[in-house]
Amino acid sequence: MNNETLVNAMSQATTQVFSTMLGLEVQVVGSSVERGMPDATDGLVSFIGLAGSWAGTGSLTCSKALGCRISSQMLMTETTSIDEEVLDVVAEITNMVIGSVKTDLEAELGPLGLSIPTVVFGRNFTTKSAGNTDWFVVRFQCEGEQLIVKMCLAPSDKVSHVIPHSLGQTCSVD
Amino acid sequence: MESDVLVVDDSAAIRKILQRVLRQTGMAIGTVHEAGDGQEALELLKAHKIDLVLSDINMPKMDGLQLLGAMKASPQWNGIPVMMITTEGGETKVGEAVRLGAAGYVRKPFTADQIKEKLAGIVELALPL
Numbered sequence: 001m002n003n004e005t006l007v008n009a010m011s012q013a014t015t016q017v018f019s020t021m022l023g024l025e026v027q028v029v030g031s032s033v034e035r036g037m038p039d040a041t042d043g044l045v046s047f048i049g050l051a052g053s054w055a056g057t058g059s060l061t062c063s064k065a066l067g068c069r070i071s072s073q074m075l076m077t078e079t080t081s082i083d084e085e086v087l088d089v090v091a092e093i094t095n096m097v098i099g100s101v102k103t104d105l106e107a108e109l110g111p112l113g114l115s116i117p118t119v120v121f122g123r124n125f126t127t128k129s130a131g132n133t134d135w136f137v138v139r140f141q142c143e144g145e146q147l148i149v150k151m152c153l154a155p156s157d158k159v160s161h162v163i164p165h166s167l168g169q170t171c172s173v174d
Numbered sequence: 175m176e177s178d179v180l181v182v183d184d185s186a187a188i189r190k191i192l193q194r195v196l197r198q199t200g201m202a203i204g205t206v207h208e209a210g211d212g213q214e215a216l217e218l219l220k221a222h223k224i225d226l227v228l229s230d231i232n233m234p235k236m237d238g239l240q241l242l243g244a245m246k247a248s249p250q251w252n253g254i255p256v257m258m259i260t261t262e263g264g265e266t267k268v269g270e271a272v273r274l275g276a277a278g279y280v281r282k283p284f285t286a287d288q289i290k291e292k293l294a295g296i297v298e299l300a301l302p303l
Binding site: 091112114 | 184185186187188190191194232233234261262263264266282283284285
């Protein structure tokens with residue numbers, strides 16, 4: 001599996017899911033490969049695990065405003081604050097995006113399993129995965145807000161243990 | 175005659191969307207029951223007369239394939255058509271669903287029209303809607 005294949009699959013899956021399920025257009029604004037702990041973030045991060053002969057994690061990061069917009073579009077109800085419904089919608093969208101990427105990659109990598117997604121919402125928090133796997137990052141623009149889709153994937157014998165941890169200062173959700 | 179439907183998905187959002195789509199099909203839909211996993215679905219099948227099941231595959235506790243297997247092994251439920259609605263697009267799980275007797279499947283992300291079209295085929299073959 002090469003980097004270009006994965007980044008293309010991530011871009012296409014995100015574009016298709018946002019268009020089909022939400023009627024929202026996303027534009028790719030860049031892609032990169034990252035290693036190490038990212039900067040602290042605000043908003044929503046949704047994680048989903050992949051397992052099989054290759055294993056890793058996929059994630060979707062967006063602002064509170066975009067999370068509410070995504071929920072409003074999917075459920076056809078106006079949402080302005082983060083509640084259980086918004087978290088559920090963001091989890092499901094992550095499931096569809098990473099699930100679509102998984103399906104694209106299975107022809108090359110063999111069957112992969114998906115975990116149940118986990119969503120984190122807060123301010124000034126940092127996420128880190130155990131292990132030294134590179135993260136493939138695709139940045140999108142959607143409704144004037146940034147949307148980030150990330151994936152790390154490596155042969156199972158090279159992945160020690162990949163679990164998202166939240167670190168640093170936390171604060172209450174509003 | 176109205177048909178009662180069971181929607182099984184761990185996402186409340188997807189259950190809500192499917193409820194809405196079912197009401198838009200023009201079919202005579204009665205009660206739409208909701209379950210968050212296969213275990214809850216089996217409890218609802220025991221308690222109600224269900225005519226059609228729409229189920230996700232990847233769910234906690236009991237997944238959609240286990241639910242489908244349990245239904246097809248039961249003389250009481252093996253005639254109920256089950257449509258899978260899932261992110262799974264690979265041959266392994268979809269093939270397993272077909273082998274177990276799924277009436278059809280729709281891949282997420284889906285449009286309302288895709289659900290309606292697939293349901294129409296199932297209804298024509300199996301349901302007195």
